[in-house]
Amino acid sequence: MQALPKQGQVKFLKARNLFEKNAAPILHLSGLDITIVKTDYEGQAKKLLELMENTDLIIIAGGDGTVQEVITGLLRRADEATFSKIPIGFIPLGKSSTLSQTLYPGSLNQVQHIADATLAILKGETVPLDVLQIKGEKEQPVFAVTGLRWGSYRDTGVKVSKYWYLGPLKTKAAHFFNTLKEWPQKHQASLTYLGPTKRPPEEPEEKPSRPPLYVRIYRRLSLYWASPPKEIPQEATLEAWEEMQLSTIELSITTQNRQLDLTRTEDFLNICIEPDTVGKGDFINRG
Structure with a gap:
């Protein structure tokens, strides 16, 4: 397909x-x-x-x-x-x-x-x-598979094609007209996140071959005759979530797919919080 x-x-x-x-x-x-x-x-x-x-x-x-x-x-x-x-x-x-x-x-x-x-x-x-x-x-x-963007840069980028008639200046124009709105533009949110976590082991591609019949019978008899093991209560480990309040002009959360590392042992996301004190000139230039 x-x-x-x-x-x-x-x-x-x-x-x-x-x-x-x-x-x-x-x-x-x-x-x-x-x-x-x-x-x-x-x-x-x-x-x-x-x-x-x-x-x-x-x-x-x-x-x-x-x-x-x-x-x-x-x-x-x-x-x-x-x-x-x-x-x-x-x-x-x-x-x-x-x-x-x-x-x-x-x-x-x-x-x-x-x-x-x-x-x-x-x-x-x-x-x-x-x-x-x-x-x-x-x-x-x-x-x-790449990430999430939320904020003024993202919103302005969607409107760039609206100014197609300005040719190479369309991107700068879109960012300039966006600064004519309320400024500074602040996006406020509550962010809750976990730190990097260990990657689970990869599942084997092929299932192990089934053991012979006499081995399976022996294992079942061993389990039948053996005394049941004592269960030791285990304390549940609480995940260490962290929370923060943020005020930003742009928040982006991206995966690791842009810098593939097949040997890494931890899973995590990249979180970028742009300051909400960006001036109009910097906003236009960075756009």
């Missing part, structure tokens, strides 16, 4: 051309039986994954938005524990493709990124990635 984004006709045509010229020939030569699904509106990939039947492989051909939709749809399924074991391939076609820089750092341009990604999928090369769950009070949870 393959999800192609369609966000604006020009973007869609560009993404389709990149896919058909650089990825499709490699996939068809591999002999795989591929079903291509073109998405027509935002949120459709999410719904498709919630309803999709079992498959051997999922390939996402798009950008960060398409990746986020597919992961969210997959992990919202009732059978996500088993369905999430299906390998997912990623072919970078969108304007923002954060994972492509992480997974294929040696690629020099987008065409090489696409070719390297397609070949890696066919070779079955996989790496584990962290997933961030974002839950609201009423809506279903949303999942992300």
